[in-house]
Amino acid sequence: MKKLYIKSYGCQMNVYDAERMADVMGGEGYETCDTPDDADMVILNTCHIREKAAEKVYSDVGRLRQIKDKRKTEGAKDLSITVAGCVAQAEGAEMIRRAPVIDMVVGPQAYHRLPDLLKEKEEKQAKGQRPRIVDTDFPVESKFDHLPKAKKRDLPSAFVTIQEGCDKFCTFCVVPYTRGAEFSRPLSVLLDEARALASEGVREITLLGQNVNAYHGEDASGREVGLGRLIREVAEIDGLERIRYTTSHPRDMDQDLMDAHRD
Incomplete structure (x- = not known):
């Protein structure tokens, strides 16, 4: 199975959302792991209440970039980096502009679409394109309708x-x-x-x-x-x-x- 690492910041709602994202990706053959070093996909489930928490995301993205670059050098499996949660919702495409290593930016109302977004990302990469996947729409009803x-x-x-x-x-x-x-x-x-x-x-x-x-x-x-x-x-x-x-x-x-x- 493919490995998924989720790091959550902030409130209990994010803990709940992390469990739901793990459920969604579990249906796609992913199982959670304890470290990003073992992961095929990393999701940073972010909090925007405090500026320090928001900035910490970029520090973590920098560390993930090191893992991604090392794998590329060694010809190993790619590391897919997704930023989710409230920082993703607030900053959207600006996150990718600031940190181009990010593959996907996904707001809290779009978690049920993660498998489709990941497929879109992989199709773009197969064509030699940079993914730049951003989904920060607000249809909260569909989030609850589709989650496991x-x-x-x-x-x-x-x-x-x-x-x-x-x-x-x-x-x-x-x-x-x-x-x-x-x-x-x-x-x-x-x-x-x-x-x-x-x-x-x-x-x-x-x-x-x-x-x-x-x-x-x-x-x-x-x-x-x-x-x-x-x-x-x-x-x-x-x-x-x-x-x-x-x-x-x-x-x-x-x-x-x-x-x-x-x-």
């Missing part, structure tokens, strides 16, 4: 993304620009995912979102559902013992959510 089911981690806990994006536009924060507008997944989909995890032995679920208590999904009747009701329904699933959620915003705290904590 969440899998249990090594520990008896798992992440479930319930919403993405933020509409607050706080002066200091880049999230609305890198993750887009708030989008919530339907209640039934989340409950099915939570039940599947519980059946695999998961005992603790962390509900994830850039602004998790802004969750406003829909139930089967089309009625809007808040985080309070979601927590209550997840709590009824056999086998689950603990529910966590992150990250919340005080503006979206409401009485129903506080009542759910009490109950």
